[in-house]
Amino acid sequence: MEFIGRLHPLLVHLPIGILLLAVLFEWLPFRKPYKSLRRSIRIILWLGFFAALSSVVSGLLLKESGYDLQSVKLHQFAGIALTLITGVYAWARGQKQFKRMYKFLSVLVLLLLLTTGHLGGTLTHGENFLFASASTETELTQVNLQQAHFYNDLVKPILDSKCYACHASGKQKGKLRLDAPEYILKGGKGGVILVAGKTDESELIHRIVLPLDDDDHMPPKEKNQLTQSEVEILKLWIASGADFEKSVVESNQLGALQKILTTKKPEPAAEIPEGNPDAANPTVINELMQLGAVVLPVANGSHYLSVNLVNVVAVDSALDLLVKVKQQTVWLKAGDLSINDSHLAKLAQLNQLIKLNVERTVVTDTGLSQLNALTQLQYLNLNQTTISATGIKQLTSLKNLRSLFVFDTKVTADDVPELQNIFPNAKIEIGNYIVPTLETDTIILK
């Protein structure tokens, strides 16, 4: 029985299609060529009637499993009415004396069809589905925090946009409703979901922060996910006592909220640029490989390339070839090679580079400034070269730099503060770590 009920979402599309066709055929033949279509209306209507009837039956069976009876009622009423009217219409279509009623009945069927369909859609997708804006993020930042009510103005809109579709008046998956304080406190099938002051123990948060591919993760994988700041707001609300009455100011969370909503967190370093460029010329890739280079997509399906020149002897030719695939080349390992300043000029043309290794090469301060063209660069490894702070300081255009490796170069710890000013987001690694030898290291206990 339950199975037949679950067929409802499938079955309902039959009467929609069939009856629309009937209405179309009723109105279309005002021009000659379509006149013959009229004859088929009766059979279409009977088909539609039986389709509508089976939808009603399956719908009634489905009703028992977790839908709010109030909102189902209207849908149910409209559906039954539609079925009855369709039946009357189909019967009347065969009786000549009701000829003048045909057009009227068809309009009535159309209206009932739209009503039933819309009400049904509301049940499954939530009330705001049709007109909801794409994101609540922008709305949240427009809230005036000084006067805002914590629950009503911040928490509720988040729940509304991300949770109500399945946990509100329409549907109560897991017997959980989130559209009013008393429901939220009551919890769902699994018990209480909110422990005031304890984010870790609140199922509400736990489910949201579970990894996306966990079966228990909420919202389900395929649904619209909460943004990082939305999660932070929910956490803050629970941590501050999960109060439904207080304003932001009253709950002393003004500062924390401002931080969440205003400061844009630095995006985690992207390993590759967004999107996918055109595939690189296979001939060029082949030639590179013949020179001994390892050329690979960064991952299956990506056109971005990771290139390692580890086995290359003919560095000049390899770099000339690389320039031809510069749109795709994002990671380049060119360490342990005889890369010199004139090679850097060619490297500088690879302006999509995100990672560049030129450790243990013969590049110098003089040539280094050419790398300023690599504005996308996030990782630069200059270890064990003769580079000094003077050379690095010229690289003012590398605004995206996150990691700079200058171990075993002429850069010293004293240079770091100044370099840090030039690259505020970069981790500058000068290395020279020492693991002191302790007395106990060599003592062997007997």
Add this chain to the structure above:
Amino acid sequence: MNEKFIHELQRKQLEETTRRHFLRECIAGMGGLALASVFGSCNPFEKQDKYAALFSSNPLAPKAPQFIPKAKSVIYLHMAGAPSQLELFDYKPALHKLDGQDCPQSLLEGKKFAFIRGVPKMLGPQASFKQHGQSGAWVSENLPHFSSIVDEVTFLKAMQTDQFNHGPAQLLMHTGSARLGRPSMGSWVTYGLGSENQNLPGFVVLTSGGTNPDAGKSVWGSGFLPSVYQGVQCRSEGDPVLFIKDPEHITRDLRKASIDAINEVNKIHYEEKGDPEILSRIAQYEMAYRMQISVPEVMNINDEPQYIHEMYGTKPGEVSLANNILLARKLVEKGVRFVQIFDWGWDSHGTDSNLAIDVGFVNKCRTVDKAMTALILDLKQRGLLDETLVVWGGEFGRTPMAENREGKKNPFKGRDHHTEAFTVWMAGGGVKKGFTYGETDEIGYSAISGKTTPFDLQATILNQLGFDHEKLTYEFQGRPFRLTDVHGKVIHEILA
């Protein structure tokens, strides 16, 4: 369909080459560091055509991972015998108070131990602990150097396994099955990624401590994968690889001449048959020839500067864990995917002083502490830590009870094998820094939260290398196999 048959044929051929595996296949995979210079001296184009052919047919050709990887290489430090978590990372003050008391029945009922019989006594922690770093991780006095880098490390404190003997437990850890016959983790990785440096193998194994691990060489075997993917065991003393030297009275010239002759025959064969496998075989012979020079070069730590030796505590010319750890760094730097280090002698039962938790165990700690600390810091300064996943651990844990072999008190303090709780740590390769996941009960008997298994660890390692562990599969005996078989969940909680 045809393609499938050809693949099958290629694999069958590969399977049959096990006997002379090293010289014929692996050396070929390894190639020469000197390759480059030798190429330079020959007519470059003639050689390079064959080299290019290698990429299309060599099973060790580099491949792209399934998704963008966090780590490019793995260094797995396996302390064979299973170090005691209770004297290193899992601080249990409550166990102190129980020291010397009879173990409660509730901990023994329905449990099986390798050697404990009857009712053993509880054994308090045999080392003093302190919190270290900003993360406040507890580390014992046995690891004074490692204590300084805990903020680089993620601890998995609630590891559990279901094998209480070394062999099966080691197999489970590295092959995903306690029985023989499955490919090891390193083999799966080389199967999935190939070898980036065509002059070196993708998967190198280094052992120390006097013996190979209890499970034997199967812990780096290739199982049902083609044997090219098995780990290449290199030695840090004498010839790095057995039989790499030319036989006596065979001069370098003669060797070259014989390889040229073989290649000439192969070439004729290729012209007749047109099978690209033959081209790859030619290239492999040439690489093997060059590798006779190059492998000893890579495996030589003499040329490392003095401050590196001081940092690692290495002494060139001896077989030691420290030397192997330094070698691991060198290999990873050259593009080796998976370095598997086994150090034997961590089986602290308390049956003699070498296996006593307060004597031999402390000595073992001293052989690894400085070197593994240096490894993390050295990788960090070289810009390699972010792309190298370092994993450290044993095959299981040790009991909070003192071992009483045959029901009698052991002559020294020691602990028995224990499956219900042990610690593994990881660093670099996209895992969190200064983080602890999982918890054991107050005496460290059993994991109580954040439990993880060898399968989870394997899934996580593959994940960091850019693989969905459920999708890296190999068709064998009528079904697709994978490292984690039907288990394993990526430990997302520890990922940065």
